[in-house]
Amino acid sequence: MDHDESAIGGPALDRQERSIRLDAQGRPLVPQRVPEVRPTPLTDWFIYLSIVVLVCGVVAIMALELGTPMSSPVVKVPVLLGGIVLLAVNGDALVRVARSARAWMPVDRGRAWFRVLWAAVLAASWLLIAAIVIVVVTA
Numbered sequence: 001m002d003h004d005e006s007a008i009g010g011p012a013l014d015r016q017e018r019s020i021r022l023d024a025q026g027r028p029l030v031p032q033r034v035p036e037v038r039p040t041p042l043t044d045w046f047i048y049l050s051i052v053v054l055v056c057g058v059v060a061i062m063a064l065e066l067g068t069p070m071s072s073p074v075v076k077v078p079v080l081l082g083g084i085v086l087l088a089v090n091g092d093a094l095v096r097v098a099r100s101a102r103a104w105m106p107v108d109r110g111r112a113w114f115r116v117l118w119a120a121v122l123a124a125s126w127l128l129i130a131a132i133v134i135v136v137v138t139a
Contacts, residue, residue: 030111034103042092049089056082060136070139083133087126094122 021029042049056078063074070076101115 030108034107040092040095042089046089049085053082053086070136076137079133079136083129086129090122090126090129094119094126097122
């Protein structure tokens with residue numbers, strides 16, 4: 001017997017377990033994170049590869065702004081190098097988000113569908129980046 005139940009003349013407390021834990025406002029508690037079981041290969045290299053993409057983008061944009069034609073190697077080489085690295089990083093992020101959507105589906109369908117939409121945007125941006133690299137390299 002709990003010490004609450006031993007109070008004479010007090011209210012009877014309902015101690016049944018709830019099937020879903022609730023927060024203070026009565027909304028169901030949902031975990032903030034779902035653990036990542038299999039990290040993707042580029043997880044540890046994401047920042048370093050992003051720096052390479054940033055530098056390549058700065059060089060290519062600066063060359064174009066200074067009047068260098070798109071057919072120049074000063075533009076083509078950074079776009080090709082940065083584009084390939086960006087495609088790899090974007091593909092890695094797409095795999096992570098798709099895995100996250102699959103992991104969230106049994107936990108919280110709303111968050112899972114948000115991640116599915118996020119994965120679709122990443123896939124579309126991957127195609128757009130590939131198209132831009134092809135246009136610049138073939139110019």
